[in-house]
Amino acid sequence: MTVSSAPGKVYLLGEHAVVYGEPAVLCAIDRRATVTATARDDDRIRVQARDLTIDGFSVEYGDGVVDESANIDVPHPLIEAAVGYVDGAIEQVREVVDTTGFTITIESDIPLGAGLGSSAAVVVAAIDAATREMGVELTPEEIAQRAYRVEYDVQDGQASRADTFCSAMGKAVRVEGDDCRPIEEPPELPFVVGFDGSAGDTGTLVAGVRNLKEEYEFAADTVRTIGDIVRTGERAITTEDQRELGRLMNFNHGLLSALGVSSRSLDAMVWAARDAGAFGAKLTGAGGGGCIVALDPTPDTATALQYTPGCEETFRAELDHDGVRVESE
Numbered sequence: 001m002t003v004s005s006a007p008g009k010v011y012l013l014g015e016h017a018v019v020y021g022e023p024a025v026l027c028a029i030d031r032r033a034t035v036t037a038t039a040r041d042d043d044r045i046r047v048q049a050r051d052l053t054i055d056g057f058s059v060e061y062g063d064g065v066v067d068e069s070a071n072i073d074v075p076h077p078l079i080e081a082a083v084g085y086v087d088g089a090i091e092q093v094r095e096v097v098d099t100t101g102f103t104i105t106i107e108s109d110i111p112l113g114a115g116l117g118s119s120a121a122v123v124v125a126a127i128d129a130a131t132r133e134m135g136v137e138l139t140p141e142e143i144a145q146r147a148y149r150v151e152y153d154v155q156d157g158q159a160s161r162a163d164t165f166c167s168a169m170g171k172a173v174r175v176e177g178d179d180c181r182p183i184e185e186p187p188e189l190p191f192v193v194g195f196d197g198s199a200g201d202t203g204t205l206v207a208g209v210r211n212l213k214e215e216y217e218f219a220a221d222t223v224r225t226i227g228d229i230v231r232t233g234e235r236a237i238t239t240e241d242q243r244e245l246g247r248l249m250n251f252n253h254g255l256l257s258a259l260g261v262s263s264r265s266l267d268a269m270v271w272a273a274r275d276a277g278a279f280g281a282k283l284t285g286a287g288g289g290g291c292i293v294a295l296d297p298t299p300d301t302a303t304a305l306q307y308t309p310g311c312e313e314t315f316r317a318e319l320d321h322d323g324v325r326v327e328s329e
Protein backbone atom coordinates (compact mmCIF):
# COMPACT_ATOMS: atom_id res chain seq x y z
CA MET A 1 0.00 0.00 0.00
CA THR A 2 1.37 3.42 -0.97
CA VAL A 3 -0.11 6.75 0.04
CA SER A 4 0.82 10.00 -1.74
CA SER A 5 -0.61 13.48 -1.48
CA ALA A 6 -0.43 16.65 -3.59
CA PRO A 7 -1.58 20.23 -2.91
CA GLY A 8 -4.22 22.42 -4.50
CA LYS A 9 -3.38 25.99 -5.51
CA VAL A 10 -4.59 29.52 -5.97
CA TYR A 11 -3.81 31.66 -8.99
CA LEU A 12 -2.23 34.89 -7.82
CA LEU A 13 -2.43 36.14 -11.41
CA GLY A 14 -2.85 34.84 -14.95
CA GLU A 15 -5.37 31.95 -15.27
CA HIS A 16 -6.97 31.41 -18.68
CA ALA A 17 -4.38 33.64 -20.41
CA VAL A 18 -1.76 31.03 -19.43
CA VAL A 19 -3.49 28.56 -21.78
CA TYR A 20 -2.42 30.82 -24.69
CA GLY A 21 1.22 31.21 -23.67
CA GLU A 22 0.98 34.24 -21.36
CA PRO A 23 2.74 33.93 -17.97
CA ALA A 24 0.94 33.04 -14.72
CA VAL A 25 1.95 32.93 -11.06
CA LEU A 26 0.38 30.31 -8.77
CA CYS A 27 0.84 29.32 -5.13
CA ALA A 28 0.36 25.83 -3.72
CA ILE A 29 -1.91 25.89 -0.66
CA ASP A 30 -2.30 23.73 2.42
CA ARG A 31 -5.28 21.71 1.10
CA ARG A 32 -4.42 18.32 -0.33
CA ALA A 33 -5.67 15.37 -2.30
CA THR A 34 -4.51 12.05 -0.86
CA VAL A 35 -4.40 8.90 -2.95
CA THR A 36 -3.84 5.36 -1.71
CA ALA A 37 -2.73 2.75 -4.26
CA THR A 38 -2.75 -0.94 -3.37
CA ALA A 39 -1.54 -3.65 -5.75
CA ARG A 40 -4.04 -6.46 -6.40
CA ASP A 41 -3.64 -10.11 -7.30
CA ASP A 42 -6.06 -9.84 -10.23
CA ASP A 43 -5.92 -7.42 -13.17
CA ARG A 44 -8.82 -5.21 -12.04
CA ILE A 45 -8.53 -1.49 -11.48
CA ARG A 46 -10.89 -0.38 -8.78
CA VAL A 47 -11.35 3.27 -7.89
CA GLN A 48 -13.03 4.58 -4.76
CA ALA A 49 -13.62 8.32 -4.84
CA ARG A 50 -15.94 9.19 -1.98
CA ASP A 51 -15.68 12.95 -2.49
CA LEU A 52 -16.74 12.58 -6.12
CA THR A 53 -20.49 12.64 -5.85
CA ILE A 54 -23.03 12.68 -8.64
CA ASP A 55 -26.56 13.48 -7.57
CA GLY A 56 -25.66 12.52 -4.05
CA PHE A 57 -24.08 9.16 -4.90
CA SER A 58 -20.40 8.70 -4.29
CA VAL A 59 -18.63 7.05 -7.17
CA GLU A 60 -17.02 3.67 -6.96
CA TYR A 61 -16.09 1.94 -10.17
CA GLY A 62 -13.76 -0.55 -11.76
CA ASP A 63 -12.21 -0.79 -15.25
CA GLY A 64 -13.74 2.57 -16.15
CA VAL A 65 -17.27 1.32 -15.61
CA VAL A 66 -19.50 1.91 -12.64
CA ASP A 67 -19.39 -1.07 -10.39
CA GLU A 68 -22.69 -2.87 -9.92
CA SER A 69 -22.30 -2.65 -6.16
CA ALA A 70 -22.23 1.17 -6.37
CA ASN A 71 -25.85 1.13 -7.47
CA ILE A 72 -25.64 4.50 -9.23
CA ASP A 73 -28.72 5.42 -11.18
CA VAL A 74 -27.27 8.09 -13.48
CA PRO A 75 -26.31 7.91 -17.17
CA HIS A 76 -22.87 6.47 -17.81
CA PRO A 77 -21.61 9.45 -19.92
CA LEU A 78 -22.04 11.68 -16.85
CA ILE A 79 -19.95 9.35 -14.77
CA GLU A 80 -17.38 8.90 -17.50
CA ALA A 81 -16.98 12.70 -17.63
CA ALA A 82 -16.61 12.85 -13.85
CA VAL A 83 -13.97 10.11 -13.72
CA GLY A 84 -12.01 11.37 -16.76
CA TYR A 85 -9.10 12.75 -14.72
CA VAL A 86 -8.69 9.58 -12.66
CA ASP A 87 -8.91 7.36 -15.73
CA GLY A 88 -6.31 9.56 -17.43
CA ALA A 89 -3.98 9.18 -14.44
CA ILE A 90 -4.33 5.39 -14.57
CA GLU A 91 -3.55 5.44 -18.29
CA GLN A 92 -0.34 7.37 -17.55
CA VAL A 93 0.63 4.87 -14.85
CA ARG A 94 0.11 2.01 -17.30
CA GLU A 95 2.55 3.70 -19.71
CA VAL A 96 5.24 3.65 -17.03
CA VAL A 97 4.78 0.34 -15.20
CA ASP A 98 3.60 -3.12 -16.07
CA THR A 99 0.57 -3.21 -13.87
CA THR A 100 -1.53 -6.09 -12.94
CA GLY A 101 -4.33 -4.43 -11.04
CA PHE A 102 -4.72 -2.08 -8.13
CA THR A 103 -7.20 -0.35 -5.96
CA ILE A 104 -7.04 3.43 -5.92
CA THR A 105 -8.70 5.34 -3.08
CA ILE A 106 -9.00 9.12 -3.33
CA GLU A 107 -9.65 11.48 -0.45
CA SER A 108 -9.40 15.21 -0.84
CA ASP A 109 -9.98 18.38 1.13
CA ILE A 110 -9.92 20.48 -2.04
CA PRO A 111 -13.45 21.34 -3.21
CA LEU A 112 -14.14 19.96 -6.69
CA GLY A 113 -14.37 22.28 -9.68
CA ALA A 114 -13.89 25.37 -7.52
CA GLY A 115 -10.67 26.75 -9.00
CA LEU A 116 -8.34 25.35 -6.34
CA GLY A 117 -6.87 22.73 -8.67
CA SER A 118 -8.50 19.57 -7.32
CA SER A 119 -8.11 17.89 -10.71
CA ALA A 120 -4.36 18.49 -10.87
CA ALA A 121 -3.83 17.43 -7.24
CA VAL A 122 -5.77 14.18 -7.71
CA VAL A 123 -3.94 13.31 -10.93
CA VAL A 124 -0.48 14.18 -9.54
CA ALA A 125 -1.02 12.22 -6.30
CA ALA A 126 -2.53 9.24 -8.17
CA ILE A 127 0.39 8.98 -10.60
CA ASP A 128 2.89 9.16 -7.73
CA ALA A 129 1.12 6.64 -5.48
CA ALA A 130 0.44 4.08 -8.21
CA THR A 131 3.91 4.18 -9.80
CA ARG A 132 5.62 3.95 -6.38
CA GLU A 133 3.36 1.03 -5.49
CA MET A 134 4.76 -0.74 -8.55
CA GLY A 135 8.33 0.10 -7.51
CA VAL A 136 9.02 3.06 -9.81
CA GLU A 137 9.95 6.49 -8.47
CA LEU A 138 9.26 9.36 -10.88
CA THR A 139 10.65 12.86 -10.32
CA PRO A 140 8.13 15.63 -9.55
CA GLU A 141 8.92 17.09 -13.00
CA GLU A 142 8.09 13.75 -14.68
CA ILE A 143 4.86 13.51 -12.71
CA ALA A 144 3.97 17.10 -13.68
CA GLN A 145 4.58 16.30 -17.36
CA ARG A 146 2.35 13.18 -17.26
CA ALA A 147 -0.35 14.95 -15.24
CA TYR A 148 -0.33 17.75 -17.81
CA ARG A 149 -1.07 15.19 -20.56
CA VAL A 150 -4.14 14.14 -18.58
CA GLU A 151 -5.44 17.72 -18.14
CA TYR A 152 -4.73 18.41 -21.81
CA ASP A 153 -6.78 15.40 -22.92
CA VAL A 154 -9.70 15.92 -20.53
CA GLN A 155 -9.87 19.65 -21.40
CA ASP A 156 -10.02 18.80 -25.13
CA GLY A 157 -6.51 19.91 -25.98
CA GLN A 158 -6.75 23.27 -24.17
CA ALA A 159 -4.72 23.21 -20.98
CA SER A 160 -1.70 24.90 -19.51
CA ARG A 161 1.04 23.20 -17.52
CA ALA A 162 0.39 25.56 -14.61
CA ASP A 163 -1.86 23.60 -12.22
CA THR A 164 -0.09 20.27 -12.56
CA PHE A 165 3.40 21.81 -12.26
CA CYS A 166 2.37 23.78 -9.16
CA SER A 167 0.81 20.73 -7.53
CA ALA A 168 3.84 18.55 -8.25
CA MET A 169 6.44 21.14 -7.12
CA GLY A 170 4.64 23.00 -4.32
CA LYS A 171 5.58 26.57 -3.21
CA ALA A 172 4.96 29.27 -5.81
CA VAL A 173 5.60 28.74 -9.50
CA ARG A 174 5.76 30.79 -12.67
CA VAL A 175 4.55 29.18 -15.89
CA GLU A 176 4.81 30.58 -19.41
CA GLY A 177 4.11 28.06 -22.16
CA ASP A 178 6.55 25.15 -21.69
CA ASP A 179 8.73 27.21 -19.37
CA CYS A 180 7.80 26.13 -15.84
CA ARG A 181 9.90 27.23 -12.88
CA PRO A 182 9.61 27.40 -9.10
CA ILE A 183 9.81 30.89 -7.58
CA GLU A 184 12.68 30.79 -5.12
CA GLU A 185 11.83 32.39 -1.77
CA PRO A 186 8.17 33.18 -2.50
CA PRO A 187 6.55 35.71 -0.15
CA GLU A 188 4.13 34.39 2.49
CA LEU A 189 0.93 36.11 1.38
CA PRO A 190 -2.18 36.54 3.57
CA PHE A 191 -4.59 34.52 1.41
CA VAL A 192 -8.27 34.46 2.31
CA VAL A 193 -10.48 32.14 0.24
CA GLY A 194 -14.23 32.52 -0.25
CA PHE A 195 -16.15 29.56 -1.66
CA ASP A 196 -19.71 29.81 -3.03
CA GLY A 197 -20.32 26.05 -2.78
CA SER A 198 -20.68 25.63 -6.53
CA ALA A 199 -18.46 24.32 -9.31
CA GLY A 200 -17.54 25.32 -12.85
CA ASP A 201 -16.39 22.93 -15.55
CA THR A 202 -12.85 23.87 -16.57
CA GLY A 203 -13.07 22.44 -20.11
CA THR A 204 -16.27 24.35 -20.89
CA LEU A 205 -15.01 27.64 -19.45
CA VAL A 206 -11.71 27.39 -21.32
CA ALA A 207 -13.62 26.71 -24.55
CA GLY A 208 -15.77 29.82 -23.93
CA VAL A 209 -12.71 32.07 -23.63
CA ARG A 210 -11.17 30.51 -26.74
CA ASN A 211 -14.33 31.20 -28.78
CA LEU A 212 -14.51 34.80 -27.58
CA LYS A 213 -10.85 35.29 -28.42
CA GLU A 214 -11.39 33.92 -31.92
CA GLU A 215 -14.46 36.08 -32.47
CA TYR A 216 -13.14 39.42 -31.21
CA GLU A 217 -9.68 40.91 -31.52
CA PHE A 218 -10.35 42.90 -28.33
CA ALA A 219 -10.89 39.64 -26.46
CA ALA A 220 -7.49 38.47 -27.74
CA ASP A 221 -6.10 41.84 -26.58
CA THR A 222 -7.68 41.23 -23.16
CA VAL A 223 -5.83 37.93 -22.89
CA ARG A 224 -2.55 39.68 -23.80
CA THR A 225 -3.28 42.40 -21.23
CA ILE A 226 -3.64 39.74 -18.52
CA GLY A 227 -0.09 38.73 -19.51
CA ASP A 228 1.03 42.36 -18.99
CA ILE A 229 -0.56 42.35 -15.53
CA VAL A 230 1.38 39.22 -14.60
CA ARG A 231 4.67 40.68 -15.85
CA THR A 232 4.02 43.80 -13.74
CA GLY A 233 3.00 41.62 -10.79
CA GLU A 234 6.29 39.77 -10.81
CA ARG A 235 8.06 42.95 -9.68
CA ALA A 236 5.57 43.34 -6.83
CA ILE A 237 6.27 39.72 -5.77
CA THR A 238 10.01 40.38 -5.67
CA THR A 239 9.57 43.52 -3.56
CA GLU A 240 6.78 41.86 -1.51
CA ASP A 241 4.53 44.83 -2.24
CA GLN A 242 1.15 43.38 -1.20
CA ARG A 243 -0.79 46.57 -1.94
CA GLU A 244 0.45 46.64 -5.51
CA LEU A 245 -0.23 42.89 -5.90
CA GLY A 246 -3.78 43.47 -4.64
CA ARG A 247 -4.39 46.25 -7.17
CA LEU A 248 -3.17 43.99 -9.95
CA MET A 249 -5.42 41.16 -8.72
CA ASN A 250 -8.39 43.55 -8.90
CA PHE A 251 -7.47 44.50 -12.46
CA ASN A 252 -7.03 40.83 -13.37
CA HIS A 253 -10.48 39.97 -11.98
CA GLY A 254 -12.06 42.73 -14.06
CA LEU A 255 -10.58 41.30 -17.24
CA LEU A 256 -11.59 37.72 -16.33
CA SER A 257 -15.08 39.05 -15.79
CA ALA A 258 -14.98 40.71 -19.23
CA LEU A 259 -14.00 37.32 -20.67
CA GLY A 260 -17.20 35.88 -19.20
CA VAL A 261 -15.78 33.55 -16.55
CA SER A 262 -16.95 35.30 -13.38
CA SER A 263 -20.38 34.87 -11.82
CA ARG A 264 -22.76 36.79 -9.60
CA SER A 265 -21.56 35.05 -6.43
CA LEU A 266 -17.87 35.34 -7.34
CA ASP A 267 -18.36 39.08 -8.00
CA ALA A 268 -20.28 39.46 -4.72
CA MET A 269 -17.44 37.81 -2.77
CA VAL A 270 -14.80 39.89 -4.58
CA TRP A 271 -16.65 43.12 -3.69
CA ALA A 272 -17.22 42.03 -0.09
CA ALA A 273 -13.47 41.44 0.27
CA ARG A 274 -12.60 44.81 -1.27
CA ASP A 275 -15.16 46.61 0.92
CA ALA A 276 -13.68 44.91 3.97
CA GLY A 277 -10.29 46.41 3.16
CA ALA A 278 -8.52 43.55 1.38
CA PHE A 279 -5.53 44.68 -0.71
CA GLY A 280 -7.23 42.96 -3.65
CA ALA A 281 -9.44 40.05 -4.65
CA LYS A 282 -10.10 37.96 -7.71
CA LEU A 283 -11.59 34.66 -8.78
CA THR A 284 -9.11 31.79 -8.94
CA GLY A 285 -8.91 29.09 -11.61
CA ALA A 286 -11.43 28.49 -14.34
CA GLY A 287 -14.28 30.45 -12.68
CA GLY A 288 -17.97 30.11 -13.46
CA GLY A 289 -18.48 29.55 -9.72
CA GLY A 290 -16.26 28.27 -6.96
CA CYS A 291 -13.63 30.32 -5.15
CA ILE A 292 -12.19 33.80 -4.90
CA VAL A 293 -8.85 34.61 -3.34
CA ALA A 294 -8.20 37.86 -1.48
CA LEU A 295 -5.12 39.31 0.21
CA ASP A 296 -5.83 40.50 3.74
CA PRO A 297 -3.59 40.16 6.80
CA THR A 298 -6.50 41.20 9.09
CA PRO A 299 -9.55 39.05 9.96
CA ASP A 300 -11.88 41.59 8.28
CA THR A 301 -12.26 39.93 4.87
CA ALA A 302 -13.05 36.52 6.39
CA THR A 303 -15.64 38.15 8.67
CA ALA A 304 -17.23 40.07 5.78
CA LEU A 305 -17.36 36.92 3.63
CA GLN A 306 -19.19 35.03 6.39
CA TYR A 307 -22.03 37.54 6.02
CA THR A 308 -21.98 37.70 2.22
CA PRO A 309 -25.00 36.04 0.57
CA GLY A 310 -23.68 33.42 -1.82
CA CYS A 311 -20.54 32.68 0.21
CA GLU A 312 -20.80 29.22 1.74
CA GLU A 313 -17.38 28.86 3.31
CA THR A 314 -14.34 30.98 3.98
CA PHE A 315 -10.88 29.99 5.16
CA ARG A 316 -7.35 31.26 5.31
CA ALA A 317 -4.89 29.43 3.04
CA GLU A 318 -1.18 29.12 3.71
CA LEU A 319 1.51 28.66 1.09
CA ASP A 320 2.44 24.96 1.00
CA HIS A 321 6.16 24.45 0.50
CA ASP A 322 5.69 20.76 -0.32
CA GLY A 323 4.51 19.53 -3.67
CA VAL A 324 3.72 15.88 -4.25
CA ARG A 325 4.93 13.76 -1.34
CA VAL A 326 4.76 10.20 -0.19
CA GLU A 327 2.86 9.81 3.08
CA SER A 328 3.50 6.11 3.65
CA GLU A 329 4.93 3.18 1.67
Ligand SMILES: Nc1ncnc2c1ncn2[C@@H]1O[C@H](COP(=O)(O)OP(=O)(O)O)[C@@H](O)[C@H]1O
Pocket: 033, 049, 050, 051, 052, 081, 082, 083, 084, 085, 086, 106, 107, 108, 111, 112, 113, 114, 115, 116, 117, 118, 119, 120, 122, 200, 201, 202, 203, 285, 286
Ligand atom coordinates in the same frame (compact mmCIF):
# COMPACT_ATOMS: atom_id res chain seq x y z
N1 LIG B 1 -11.70 13.93 -4.69
C1 LIG B 1 -11.81 13.62 -5.99
N2 LIG B 1 -12.04 12.36 -6.38
C2 LIG B 1 -12.14 12.06 -7.69
N3 LIG B 1 -12.04 12.95 -8.70
C3 LIG B 1 -11.81 14.23 -8.37
C4 LIG B 1 -11.67 14.63 -7.01
N4 LIG B 1 -11.45 15.95 -6.98
C5 LIG B 1 -11.45 16.36 -8.27
N5 LIG B 1 -11.65 15.34 -9.11
C6 LIG B 1 -11.75 15.42 -10.58
O1 LIG B 1 -11.48 16.76 -10.98
C7 LIG B 1 -12.65 17.36 -11.56
C8 LIG B 1 -12.72 18.84 -11.22
O2 LIG B 1 -11.67 19.48 -11.91
P1 LIG B 1 -11.79 20.92 -12.53
O3 LIG B 1 -13.09 21.09 -13.26
O4 LIG B 1 -10.54 21.18 -13.31
O5 LIG B 1 -11.82 21.88 -11.27
P2 LIG B 1 -10.69 22.20 -10.20
O6 LIG B 1 -9.42 21.62 -10.71
O7 LIG B 1 -10.66 23.69 -10.14
O8 LIG B 1 -11.13 21.63 -8.91
C9 LIG B 1 -13.81 16.53 -11.02
O9 LIG B 1 -14.94 16.58 -11.88
C10 LIG B 1 -13.19 15.14 -10.99
O10 LIG B 1 -13.16 14.57 -12.28
Ligand SMILES: C[C@@](O)(CCOP(=O)(O)O)CC(=O)O
Pocket: 014, 015, 016, 017, 018, 019, 113, 114, 115, 116, 117, 118, 119, 151, 155, 158, 159, 160, 161, 162, 163, 202, 206, 284, 285, 286, 287
Ligand atom coordinates in the same frame (compact mmCIF):
# COMPACT_ATOMS: atom_id res chain seq x y z
C1 LIG C 1 -8.42 28.18 -16.64
C2 LIG C 1 -7.07 27.50 -16.39
O1 LIG C 1 -6.04 28.46 -16.66
C3 LIG C 1 -6.92 27.08 -14.92
C4 LIG C 1 -7.95 26.10 -14.44
O2 LIG C 1 -7.80 25.88 -13.04
P1 LIG C 1 -8.86 24.98 -12.24
O3 LIG C 1 -8.92 23.65 -12.91
O4 LIG C 1 -10.17 25.69 -12.30
O5 LIG C 1 -8.32 24.89 -10.84
C5 LIG C 1 -6.94 26.32 -17.35
C6 LIG C 1 -5.52 25.77 -17.49
O6 LIG C 1 -4.55 26.48 -17.15
O7 LIG C 1 -5.39 24.64 -17.99
Ligand SMILES: [Mg+2]
Pocket: 117, 118, 119, 120, 163, 202
Ligand atom coordinates in the same frame (compact mmCIF):
# COMPACT_ATOMS: atom_id res chain seq x y z
MG1 LIG D 1 -8.68 21.66 -12.71
